[in-house]
Amino acid sequence: MRNAFAAKLTELASNDDSIMLFYADIGNRLFNNLKEVAPTRTINAGIAEANMASMASGAAMMGHKPFIYTITPFTTARNFEQIKIDIAYQNQPVIIVGTGSGLSYANLGPTHHSFEDIALMRALPNMNIVCPADADELAILMPQLIALNAPCYFRIGKKNEPKVHSTLPALKFGQAYVMNPGKSVAILANGTIMPVAQQLHQELLQHGIEAELVSFHTVKPLDSTYLSNAASRFEHLITLEEHNVNGGFGSAVLEYYNEQCMAVNVHRFGIPDRFIDQVSSQHTARIKAGLDIDTIVNTLKSRQVL
Amino acid sequence: MVELEKISANIRYTLCDVSSKTSTPHLGSCLSCTDILSTLYWQVLNVEPQQPKSKDRDYFLLGKGHAASALYTTLAYRGYFPIEDLYQHGSDGSQFEEHPGIHAPAGVETVSGSLGHALSLASGMALSAKVQGLSNRFYVLMGDGEINEGTVWEAAMFAPAKQLNNLVAIVDFNKLQGTGESCEIMHLEPLDEKWRAFGWHTIRVNGHDHQALIEAFDAAQVQQQPVCIIADTIKGKGISFMENDNNWHYRIPTVDEVMMAKEELGLK
Ligand SMILES: Cc1ncc(C[n+]2csc(CCOP(=O)(O)OP(=O)(O)O)c2C)c(N)n1
Numbered sequence: 001m002r003n004a005f006a007a008k009l010t011e012l013a014s015n016d017d018s019i020m021l022f023y024a025d026i027g028n029r030l031f032n033n034l035k036e037v038a039p040t041r042t043i044n045a046g047i048a049e050a051n052m053a054s055m056a057s058g059a060a061m062m063g064h065k066p067f068i069y070t071i072t073p074f075t076t077a078r079n080f081e082q083i084k085i086d087i088a089y090q091n092q093p094v095i096i097v098g099t100g101s102g103l104s105y106a107n108l109g110p111t112h113h114s115f116e117d118i119a120l121m122r123a124l125p126n127m128n129i130v131c132p133a134d135a136d137e138l139a140i141l142m143p144q145l146i147a148l149n150a151p152c153y154f155r156i157g158k159k160n161e162p163k164v165h166s167t168l169p170a171l172k173f174g175q176a177y178v179m180n181p182g183k184s185v186a187i188l189a190n191g192t193i194m195p196v197a198q199q200l201h202q203e204l205l206q207h208g209i210e211a212e213l214v215s216f217h218t219v220k221p222l223d224s225t226y227l228s229n230a231a232s233r234f235e236h237l238i239t240l241e242e243h244n245v246n247g248g249f250g251s252a253v254l255e256y257y258n259e260q261c262m263a264v265n266v267h268r269f270g271i272p273d274r275f276i277d278q279v280s281s282q283h284t285a286r287i288k289a290g291l292d293i294d295t296i297v298n299t300l301k302s303r304q305v306l
Numbered sequence: 307m308v309e310l311e312k313i314s315a316n317i318r319y320t321l322c323d324v325s326s327k328t329s330t331p332h333l334g335s336c337l338s339c340t341d342i343l344s345t346l347y348w349q350v351l352n353v354e355p356q357q358p359k360s361k362d363r364d365y366f367l368l369g370k371g372h373a374a375s376a377l378y379t380t381l382a383y384r385g386y387f388p389i390e391d392l393y394q395h396g397s398d399g400s401q402f403e404e405h406p407g408i409h410a411p412a413g414v415e416t417v418s419g420s421l422g423h424a425l426s427l428a429s430g431m432a433l434s435a436k437v438q439g440l441s442n443r444f445y446v447l448m449g450d451g452e453i454n455e456g457t458v459w460e461a462a463m464f465a466p467a468k469q470l471n472n473l474v475a476i477v478d479f480n481k482l483q484g485t486g487e488s489c490e491i492m493h494l495e496p497l498d499e500k501w502r503a504f505g506w507h508t509i510r511v512n513g514h515d516h517q518a519l520i521e522a523f524d525a526a527q528v529q530q531q532p533v534c535i536i537a538d539t540i541k542g543k544g545i546s547f548m549e550n551d552n553n554w555h556y557r558i559p560t561v562d563e564v565m566m567a568k569e570e571l572g573l574k
Contacts, residue, residue: 024483025451025491028556044485046454047421073420107396109405111371111419223339277407280398 001157001192002030002099008142009067011035013041019146020059022052023147024070026099056094057086062159065093065146071105072098072114072155080120083151088124091147096121097156101131102192102242103276104158106285115271121153122220130173131155131191131241131249133163137171137217139198144173144192164215166196174218176226179216182212185305186234190216190241190249196286197240199293204278207306211238219249222256231262238267242291245270267303269296310516314344315571317379318544319387322567324375326559328395330404334542334554336376338480338513339447343380344428344536345519346445353383358412364442367428370449370478371405371418378402386413422455424448425475429461432473432532443527445474451483454492459504463531468507473532474523475506478513480541481491482552501534513537 010033013019021034022040035042041064045052049070068075075098076083084188087094087302098117105112128150132138138156145152164179171177176188185204189197197213204211212234216223230237239250250268257264271289279285286292290299300306317340325333347353351364367378371521375395382389391411394400401409405419416427428444435442448458479497481488488494501508507529511518513535519537526533541555545567559567 023485025454025486028552029487044491047451047483048454048456048492051457078420107404109403109407111405111417129361278399278401278409279404280396280400284398 001132001135001138001161002159003028004138005097005099005142005156006030006034008139012143012146013038016065016146018063018065020064021166022056022066022068024052024068025047025076026070049074050079050082053082053094053096054086057082057090057092060094065095067097069093069097069099071112071268072101072117073112076114076117076153077169084124087151088126091126092151095145095152095154097154099156100158101155103271103282103285103289104192105277106276106282109277110275113276114248115242115244117153117155118219118241118243118249122247122252124151126151127220128152128218129155130218131217132162132217133189133191133194136165136168137215140168140171141173141217148173155191161192162195164198169215171215171217174221176223177215177217178212179215180211180213182210184211184234185209185236185238186212186214186230187238187240188214188216188253190219190239190243193240193242193291196291196293196296199235200238200240200296202294203297204306207301209306216249219252222252224256227253227256228260229260231257231264231282236265236267238300238305239269241270242286243270244273246273267300267305269299307516310344310348312384313348314340315544315573317344317376317383319381319568319571319573320377320382320392321565322545322559324379324392324395324531326564327393328397328563329558330375330395331556331558332372332375333559334482334548334552335370335373335449335547336379337479337537337543337545338541339370339373339376340380340409340543341514341516342447342476342478342519342539343376345516345523347380347384349520350523351445352443355381355413358386362442365415365428365431365444367416367424367444367446368406368418369424369446370421370452374402374404374406374418377406381411381413387411421449421452423560425458425461428473429465429470432465432470433468435472436468436470443472443474445476447476449483450477450479450481450488450494450497451491453477453494454483462501462504462506469530469531471529474526475532475534477534477536478539479536480539482541482550482555484555486552498536501536505531506534507531508536510535510538513539514543554572
């Protein structure tokens with residue numbers, strides 16, 4: 001996904017002189033093409049993420065459309081207050097890119113994990129939050145984020161994420177995208193966990209349930225039209241995300257229904273409220289977090305969804 | 307000194323071998339600070355491998371946590387745990403994580419991996435020790451990229467204000483960071499003058515010269531202020547085809563490359 005990000009950014013920056021990238025000493029050679037197209041607008045800000053966030057806001061105030069880019073915890077948590085005041089409060093069109101989000105960098109340990117980032121960004125007024133599932137979703141959504149001209153958090157993966165769509169999907173910022181229409185159960189997946197959601201979709205089919213599968217890439221603003229219809233269309237809603245089960249996408253769905261006084265069975269799957277360490281890969285990290293197909297199916301069985 | 311050189315050569319070989327067998331990156335970063343670590347653990351730090359938690363020990367904090375392997379390997383050679391254990395690096399359930407976590411073996415004092423925390427942690431430790439009248443000393447190793455972080459300079463202003471002369475900062479000044487040259491990305495030089503101006507007793511040495519390092523650490527014992535040692539180093543030091551080649555920030559050596567490294571290090 002990071003390669004797709006660099007490629008798309010290069011394409012966009014060659015047509016738009018206002019696009020600028022600040023990166024925090026990450027991505028060896030990743031931005032070589034961008035440097036050729038936009039040498040004065042490709043800035044290594046050093047390992048100084050707080051300064052980078054405020055500088056990007058300053059550049060935005062002067063008319064640029066800046067991106068800031070580094071590993072997710074360093075582009076969201078390390079510089080959180082700079083994002084809050086200089087980007088969100090002053091409402092500057094900076095796109096904050098978190099690469100290797102969730103457990104992508106599993107084996108690098110908790111310093112490199114991020115499953116608090118959506119919760120942090122959700123709590124900031126003016127902030128938009130988009131989490132593409134794969135490189136195609138990333139490339140389709142990116143120009144739409146620039147068009148927003150507003151603060152945005154773009155939560156992406158690392159590399160070699162499986163392609164989740166067989167044809168290019170007509171994604172729209174802020175709108176849930178139905179990949180497979182279905183009934184009685186809907187699986188709402190946010191971001192790079194989508195392959196697990198697709199497995200779950202298959203598993204439900206084997207149990208005779210034709211579930212609806214949805215790519216819910218935009219967490220903020222939440223697609224209330226979809227959710228409000230879903231409340232009457234489905235008996236059960238399943239949310240999936242590679243984020244703390246508290247404070248993220250599933251929580252946003254629950255909060256929406258609570259505010260609307262709608263009683264819906266929402267089953268949230270995410271990372272439990274504990275640090276995940278001593279793991280060799282994203283695969284084993286997901287198992288340790290209970291975010292694997294077996295654990296999800298067993299939980300759904302115990303709740304009589306299956 | 308002959309002994310320290312031999313120890314360092316062995317550590318360098320094991321670093322290459324573990325990297326190759328367990329796909330551990332950051333080999334260049336580890337080789338850069340090998341001599342600093344061997345000098346500290348054999349000549350400077352008051353530590354006992356058999357009693358890693360002894361109350362009067364000196365504390366070493368690794369700021370550049372991505373060089374965890376250099377710390378683990380040094381500790382293994384110093385007798386904290388068997389060298390074979392290093393080959394569990396990065397496997398499920400291993401104590402040896404790519405960045406030191408809370409399950410790291412005794413001898414690793416703090417979690418590391420997010421750059422720019424260690425000098426602040428050590429400043430807090432050094433302050434607390436002073437307030438309690440304790441005699442422990444605190445040593446922090448940072449990368450020259452790591453010191454891009456603002457927090458480093460916040461601590462750099464704080465420690466001299468409280469005369470934390472039980473604190474020694476070492477900058478592994480290898481002139482390279484993650485994606486480029488440290489002195490191009492940020493305006494670092496004159497780095498020793500900067501620390502001096504911040505109130506640190508500052509010594510600049512060749513970070514691969516054990517004798518010079520020992521003298522610097524000796525001088526650090528008798529100051530009234532915190533001490534900063536700027537160690538000029540070479541990323542990838544000791545293996546000719548890795549030296550100053552930043553691809554070895556991420557690259558994993560092949561079996562053949564490990565053999566070549568072994569030969570260059572003069573080991574059988
Ligand atoms: C806060 C933070 N930002 C970014 C990173 C990613 N990162 C790991 S190593 C590295 C470069 C470090 O360079 P330096 O400190 O000079 O160490 P060395 O060159 O010796 O490896 C970066 C940017 C990180 N670990 N922590």
